[in-house]
């Protein structure tokens with residue numbers, strides 16, 4: 001719960017300004033559009049069967065299997081760079097024990113790492129990027145994670161939907177900060193996720209899991225709002 | 234034995250993570266000179282910086298706080314040691330299990346990757362490390378087919 005409160009308070013525009021310039025964002029969007037031509041125009045909902053296809057096209061290994069035991073559920077996925085490991089191709093792992101919508105978001109995030117590699121060329125990169133539930137706040141302090149999350153936000157909230165949801169919430173057009181989501185925006189986001197991704201926070205019967213998904217919802221929605229407010233995309 | 238200062242702890246951890254002062258400063262959102270001041274004990278970090286230091290360096294914030302403010306120790310009543318479910322323990326247990334490391338033929342390179350998981354501070358069971366390791370190894374095997 002504390003994570004959600006912290007995310008609710010954070011200013012996402014500041015994080016974007018600090019880590020991702022307009023040009024970097026555009027280059028990420030156009031790289032993403034090569035994978036998903038409808039990116040930022042239509043909502044992207046990934047089917048499990050598509051993951052292998054996309055990985056094949058990107059020439060990355062895909063490991064999609066459930067990991068439940070011990071701390072397994074806390075792990076959403078990871079991306080292993082080939083240069084720092086014994087791999088000939090990078091590896092994307094996604095934990096399929098999660099809700100299908102969460103699996104899709106994780107895959108999209110890891111693809112984001114793959115696509116953003118060019119943005120960070122020349123910088124020292126970690127050999128592996130791990131995606132743990134409830135670590136969203138730390139993504140705001142890390143350009144590599146933030147870039148990967150941008151792709152998820154654009155996939156889930158294409159521009160027409162983002163404008164509909166967020167233009168209202170910042171009363172009177174765009175604002176220079178993306179801080180507090182209005183109650184109306186939260187309702188619209190919940191409806192969007194329910195209709196588009198069959199995510200319903202009130203019905204799974206797993207309160208702790210729901211809370212981490214809720215943190216994700218706040219994070220990706222605020223990030224999308226930040227992109228719209230700062231870059232008008 | 235002399236107890237380590239906050240600066241020494243920070244420097245040691247930063248070097249173990251192979252970060253320069255400048256790189257750490259960038260992750261923290263402060264100037265490199267500020268990191269230098271912290272490491273040589275000329276500044277005390279603010280509470281929010283302490284939390285970020287904990288996040289970035291994978292250290293627990295409370296001991297860091299006590300190192301920065303030794304005078305606060307007297308104010309805190311003694312508490313029972315927490316049950317050993319903390320991430321750091323899982324890593325130590327994993328590293329200390331020589332039979333397991335040998336059985337799984339874990340290489341230094343693989344340990345470096347896994348240490349990164351530990352630094353994220355979300356793991357409380359050594360089995361988790363093995364799951365990650367096996368996922369990577371499977372892909373390496375596919376590569377060699």
Ligand SMILES: [Zn+2]
Nearest residue numbers: 129130131148
């Ligand atoms: Zn990531």
